[in-house]
Amino acid sequence: MESVFSKITLEHIADLVDLLGKENVWTDNELLYEYGKDQTEDLVFPPAVVLKPRTTLEVSKIMSYAYKNSIAVVAVGARTGLSGGVLNVCTGIALSLERMNKIIEIDENNLQVRTQPGVVTQVLQDQVLEKGLFYPVDPASRGSCFIGGNIAENAGGARAVKYGVTKDYVLNLEVVLADGQIIWTGSDTLKNATGYNLTQLIIGSEGTLGIVTQIVLRLIPKNNxxxxxxxxxxxxxxxxxxxxxxxxxxxxxxxxxxxxxxxxxxxxxxxxxxxxxxxxxxxxxxxxxxxxxxxxxxxxxxxxxxxxxxxxxxxxxxxxxxxxxxxxxxxxxxxxxxxxxxxxxxxxxxxxxxxxxxxxxxxxxxxxxxxxxxxxxxxxxxxxxxxxxxxxxxxxxxxxxxxxxxxxxxxxxxxxxxLKGTISGEHGIGWVQKNYMNLAFQPIELELMKKIKNVFDTKGILNPHKIFPDDISN
Amino acid sequence: MESVFSKITLEHIADLVDLLGKENVWTDNELLYEYGKDQTEDLVFPPAVVLKPRTTLEVSKIMSYAYKNSIAVVAVGARTGLSGGVLNVCTGIALSLERMNKIIEIDENNLQVRTQPGVVTQVLQDQVLEKGLFYPVDPASRGSCFIGGNIAENAGGARAVKYGVTKDYVLNLEVVLADGQIIWTGSDTLKNATGYNLTQLIIGSEGTLGIVTQIVLRLIPKNNxxxxxxxxxxxxxxxxxxxxxxxxxxxxxxxxxxxxxxxxxxxxxxxxxxxxxxxxxxxxxxxxxxxxxxxxxxxxxxxxxxxxxxxxxxxxxxxxxxxxxxxxxxxxxxxxxxxxxxxxxxxxxxxxxxxxxxxxxxxxxxxxxxxxxxxxxxxxxxxxxxxxxxxxxxxxxxxxxxxxxxxxxxxxxxxxxxLKGTISGEHGIGWVQKNYMNLAFQPIELELMKKIKNVFDTKGILNPHKIFPDDISN
Known part of the structure; x- marks a missing residue:
């Protein structure tokens, strides 16, 4: 695929090693291959480099660097996705969130949990359950998928029918933008009528608007x-x-x-x-x-x-x-x-x-x-x-x-x-469904989405060629 | 207030009468005064004209005209708001949704209701209750507020603690954009992972991004x-x-x-x-x-x-x-x-x-x-x-x-x-809280919101001078 992005050079790699330390920059082929696929069909698009930041600040540094150098970046979770969201189709950076895997705080007073994105969904469920609390969203892959990936795809699962999907539990998100700036989308409250709902805009945006680095979820009491x-x-x-x-x-x-x-x-x-x-x-x-x-x-x-x-x-x-x-x-x-x-x-x-x-x-x-x-x-x-x-x-x-x-x-x-339905309920559009998007939306609706994408990501470096049909893609 | 918008002239009025019929264009002072206030303190900012369209197409025509002529437009519901969202601070058009007050369909098979925005919330609740269904969102003003206004402000109320707020019940919205184009934001489904969540972006946007003309809500079975x-x-x-x-x-x-x-x-x-x-x-x-x-x-x-x-x-x-x-x-x-x-x-x-x-x-x-x-x-x-x-x-x-x-x-x-809270839970920001927005958000976050506003409303004609602090307002 022809790309408007910079091809990653040895100099880039050296810069990234300088930013993150050698142990967080990976370039061996076997690993690149692994990070170039998820659970979508038999598709593989390896990145040029895999980065494994440990902090929001490191994610911010990576994005700032990628922005200045016009390098494509795909945020990578547990690679359990089913729409090819993680496929690195421009051979850029795979930014893995796997080392940001701490549950920061289980707040039993407010029935909330604050977590990093690289926590396995079931691990989070089990840990809050120990306090008598329930995080009900359970995709079939909950034993391996990350909570950050659940947010990227607005994951559902079996219990959504009674308890709702990921979007119904997210109160607030820390997001690193395409140029490295760090924002919070909302507040840690059950209700919020303060400005536009950036939280809900990020959920389900499949890594195309920003990289989620911290998450506040509401919890409910566990049923017996x-x-x-x-x-x-x-x-x-x-x-x-x-x-x-x-x-x-x-x-x-x-x-x-x-x-x-x-x-x-x-x-x-x-x-x-x-x-x-x-x-x-x-x-x-x-x-x-x-x-x-x-x-x-x-x-x-x-x-x-x-x-x-x-x-x-x-x-x-x-x-x-x-x-x-x-x-x-x-x-x-x-x-x-x-x-x-x-x-x-x-x-x-x-x-x-x-x-x-x-x-x-x-x-x-x-x-x-x-x-x-x-x-x-x-x-x-x-x-x-x-x-x-x-x-x-x-x-x-x-x-x-x-x-x-x-x-x-x-x-x-x-x-x-x-039948008044749509083309994805919980897997997202990613790479494999994008050219069907014109069935679900009119051109004006897709244009609005694309313009929102441009607001967040002026250079289009975040997960390029995803969600949008080829004719209006990067 | 100085305004970048066209002052409404007799010629504009004549054009609007031509578009909508005389019976839908109101200019007498007493009525303008009434439409220039809601339940917010003792504030009054009358519009130059009140329009009462009956169809989405008429709303579209109004917006198309306003867009071409750079006229400010404030969508008006039941005027029960508590943040001054309806105050017509640029003396433009008040576009009242009061005549779009039909419940289009109660779908007992899918537990959904399709409605126009000018339906009183309690009327909707009562009508679905007759079919054994429950729309649980009940702001204190439910006897007089409109469901469209509830969406504009993401209204809550007493039962939100168990059942959630307006945003938790909206599946799909028909929205007339600033230039008169008509979109649907989503699909009539309980789950949706198809593109960005435009539905949630519109909810709580206080009439600054578009005018909601049709609404699909999910319902739940009534408790006994x-x-x-x-x-x-x-x-x-x-x-x-x-x-x-x-x-x-x-x-x-x-x-x-x-x-x-x-x-x-x-x-x-x-x-x-x-x-x-x-x-x-x-x-x-x-x-x-x-x-x-x-x-x-x-x-x-x-x-x-x-x-x-x-x-x-x-x-x-x-x-x-x-x-x-x-x-x-x-x-x-x-x-x-x-x-x-x-x-x-x-x-x-x-x-x-x-x-x-x-x-x-x-x-x-x-x-x-x-x-x-x-x-x-x-x-x-x-x-x-x-x-x-x-x-x-x-x-x-x-x-x-x-x-x-x-x-x-x-x-x-x-x-x-x-205390990790925010400045509005359910009333919205509107006119009276906007200059406190810098307490809830960093400049970069407000800038993102403002750019989203610009995507939807390039000329800034929809409910100007609301939500955003004066220093970044229109």
């Missing part, structure tokens, strides 16, 4: 109980149909996950777990969790859900009896993506629609697959109307994969948008 | 029960201290309101209600509501709260026995602001801090009042750390009011910010 049930449906469409029925009945589960049968089959094989016995003919399953402080109420609600699904063609509902059984079911659900990946080359789309439209989306996806000759395995956060569509390469020629599949994806996104 | 309790404290500081204790005990009330004794005394006098017998020596009260679907749990939680306050010097807790009694208590709480206003010339500050800092804020406010010789009556949404501070003119000379009081306010805001 949860109930987990797995409902096998003979008809996939009926599983999707039930979803909105549950909410209409006034029940808000803490998770409401949809899996096509193959998704869980593959996960069981991949994890070598066979805890779940799924009958022949079952097309899809709903995994439903209820949580709260009163077990008897959760059981009552679970029974209500059991009644609601009575009219549908289902097999016996499995109620998880023990913590172990719950753990197995969740482990299976969380490993679906990895299982699918291990099985074949794939593309994953992250469609989202208003939840009642889910059955229409599902039918449409299967029809489009038939039309273009590709197989899909679908699963996702049905309670949010968020369906992950995995398109499997197995059985397709390279030509079909490169020509037909993108047309099919475009058609899937067109359907999504026609 | 609530319990309301009023706890009188002999010591004001103890009432504030209890607040964070309740959350630390794992209880999240649906409202947790603080009132200084005088606030409720004045409200009772103003409303001619004497349902509440407050003993001599009581300094402050907490009004606490719990809601949910299971009454027995709410009672259990209320009893837990009663236990938590046992260690403090309190009078008997009043549990509201009937719907009527609840209604009286809420009416009193909601009328406090109006009661205070009716009593004396005043200034109202909308401070917010992390909730554990509330006692320190309260002590500080009283000390600062003593220092500058002014009296304050405080009340607010203590569960959010959001304290409304009413500074009463009674007993002060005009000179004291104009010289000493602003210094005192500055000191209160400095205290707020030093």
């Amino acid at each position: 109980h949860d109930v987990l049930m797995l409902i096998p449906f003979y008809k996939m469409g009926e599983a999707a149909e039930v979803v909105s029925t549950i909410f209409k009945a006034g029940i808000i589960p803490s998770a409401l996950e949809f899996m096509e049968r193959e998704a869980i089959d593959w996960a069981m094989r991949f994890m070598q777990v066979d805890g779940v016995n799924i009958k022949d003919g079952i097309e899809a399953l709903l995994l439903i969790e209820l949580d709260g402080n009163y077990l008897e109420i959760l059981i009552e609600e679970a029974e209500k859900i059991a009644e609601l699904v009575e009219g549908f063609k289902i097999d016996d509902i499995l109620f998880a009896e023990s913590a172990d059984q719950k753990e197995v079911l969740w482990r299976l659900r969380r490993s679906v993506a990895e299982a699918v990946k291990s099985n074949s080359v794939f593309k994953e789309e992250d469609t989202v629609v208003p939840r009642y439209e889910l059955p229409k989306l599902l039918v449409g996806v299967k029809q489009i697959g038939s039309k273009y000759g590709f197989k899909t395995v679908c699963y996702g956060h049905a309670g949010d109307g968020n369906l992950h569509i995995n398109i499997i390469k197995e059985g397709l020629t390279d030509e079909q994969w490169e020509k037909d599949v993108p047309n099919g994806i475009r058609e899937i996104f067109e359907l999504t948008v026609s | 029960h609530d319990v309301l309790m009023l706890i009188p404290f002999y010591k004001m500081g103890e009432a504030a201290e209890v607040v964070s204790t309740i959350f630390k005990a794992g209880i999240i009330p649906s409202a947790l309101e603080f009132m200084e004794r005088e606030a409720i005394d004045w409200a009772m006098r103003f409303m001619q209600v004497d349902g509440v017998n407050i003993k001599d020596g009581i300094e402050a009260l907490l009004l606490i509501e719990l809601d949910g679907n299971y009454l027995e749990i709410l009672i259990e939680e209320a009893e837990k709260i009663a236990e938590l306050v046992e260690g403090f010097k309190i009078d008997d807790i009043l549990f509201a026995e009937s719907a009527d009694q609840k209604e009286v208590l809420w009416r009193l709480r909601r009328s406090v602001a109006e009661a205070v206003k009716s009593n004396s010339v005043f200034k109202e500050e909308d401070t917010v801090v992390p909730r554990y800092e509330l006692p320190k804020l309260l002590v500080g406010v009283k000390q600062i009042g003593s220092k500058y010789g002014f009296k304050t009556v405080c009340y607010g949404h203590a569960g959010d750390g959001n304290l409304h501070i009413n500074i009463i003119k009674e007993g002060l000379t005009d000179e004291q009011w104009e010289k000493d009081v602003p210094n005192g306010i500055r000191e209160i805001f400095e205290l707020t910010v030093s």
Whole structure:
């Protein structure tokens, strides 16, 4: 790719070593290769150098240097992203936040946590849990992803249906701008009507507006109980149909996950777990969790859900009896993506629609697959109307994969948008979805976003060629 | 005020009549006066003309005309604002949204409502309630304020402590830009990781970035029960201290309101209600509501709260026995602001801090009042750390009011910010707080906001001289 940015020279490297110390500047090829990919398909774009700053001031120095020298910079977290946000397409600096991995303060009086971005989401969850507090946002990758990356992509996960996504927990952000200046976006308060909401502008901006170096999150008290049930449906469409029925009945589960049968089959094989016995003919399953402080109420609600699904063609509902059984079911659900990946080359789309439209989306996806000759395995956060569509390469020629599949994806996104949905619910746009952005937005809307990008990053050095379609990109 | 904008001429008026029809263009002085004020102190800045469009297209035509002719435009809702957002300081167009007052669709399948901006918040709440749905954001002015105004200021209210503020319910906005172009900011989905969050950028932007003409809100199922309790404290500081204790005990009330004794005394006098017998020596009260679907749990939680306050010097807790009694208590709480206003010339500050800092804020406010010789009556949404501070003119000379009081306010805001809070929780900055913005933000942060303003509104015609301090204003 042709680039307007400076090619990194040995002199640049020497300057960076001078700034950060030799131990924080990495140039060996194997490492560059690792930092040039995330969990997106089989794409790799290695950077020219990996930097591992330890403080906000060091991040600021790097950006100041990169700004003066017109060097492209990609902020790198745990590289678990699914839209290629971390791909270093201009061969610039990969600025890894992995050494900024301290939880600075758990504030039990205000139910807040102050943290650096390189903390693994689950580590943060576990540490606040020790104080009886709950950070409910849990992407499937929570065991490895960073909280900073969650902010970059506005990550969701299974519990978003009741508790919301990353953006609903962020109170305040320290951000290093493209030229090295350091800002705070808001205040450490639950409410804020003081100027424009820079906090929410940074969340989900995928490293294109600034680099998040400190984060204040609100927490909530931990609930004492949860109930987990797995409902096998003979008809996939009926599983999707039930979803909105549950909410209409006034029940808000803490998770409401949809899996096509193959998704869980593959996960069981991949994890070598066979805890779940799924009958022949079952097309899809709903995994439903209820949580709260009163077990008897959760059981009552679970029974209500059991009644609601009575009219549908289902097999016996499995109620998880023990913590172990719950753990197995969740482990299976969380490993679906990895299982699918291990099985074949794939593309994953992250469609989202208003939840009642889910059955229409599902039918449409299967029809489009038939039309273009590709197989899909679908699963996702049905309670949010968020369906992950995995398109499997197995059985397709390279030509079909490169020509037909993108047309099919475009058609899937067109359907999504026609159902009042959009093209990403929680994975972000990054590199792989950017040329579909014109389906979700009018040119004037994209232009506004692009101008905002220019306000924050006049030289366009932060994560170039991401989010925006090629025709209006850097 | 000197203005870079065109002074409105008879020719402009003729053009606007041509665009909208005579019945939608108003120029009589009495009406201009009314449209030149909101509920902020005693300030009045009448517009040159009031326009009452009925459609998005008409709003677009107005903006297109105003843009070409460099005329300042202030979007006007129900004029219940508390920061002077609606003051027409450049004598331009007041663009009233009052005729765009239709609820377009209540979507029971997706738990959403699509509405025009000129709908009264309570009307929207009542109409969705008829379908068993709940829009929980309820500013004290909900009986008269517009949902569009709530978006402009990111309004909160009593239930924000459990349910969040306006920004937590807005999924998608139709916005007319300064030059008349029409955009949608997002999609009608619960999750969205598709580009920058323009929706959240518009919310709370106080009419300075665009004019909201259609709104999609998410709703939640209505809870069946609530319990309301009023706890009188002999010591004001103890009432504030209890607040964070309740959350630390794992209880999240649906409202947790603080009132200084005088606030409720004045409200009772103003409303001619004497349902509440407050003993001599009581300094402050907490009004606490719990809601949910299971009454027995709410009672259990209320009893837990009663236990938590046992260690403090309190009078008997009043549990509201009937719907009527609840209604009286809420009416009193909601009328406090109006009661205070009716009593004396005043200034109202909308401070917010992390909730554990509330006692320190309260002590500080009283000390600062003593220092500058002014009296304050405080009340607010203590569960959010959001304290409304009413500074009463009674007993002060005009000179004291104009010289000493602003210094005192500055000191209160400095205290707020030093406690990691900010200068507005839910009222916005508007006209009266703008010159305190440098306490909440560094110059670079304000510059970023100002540049975003310029992206949306190149000529600066939308609500000029609001939010930004004079030194960086239009």
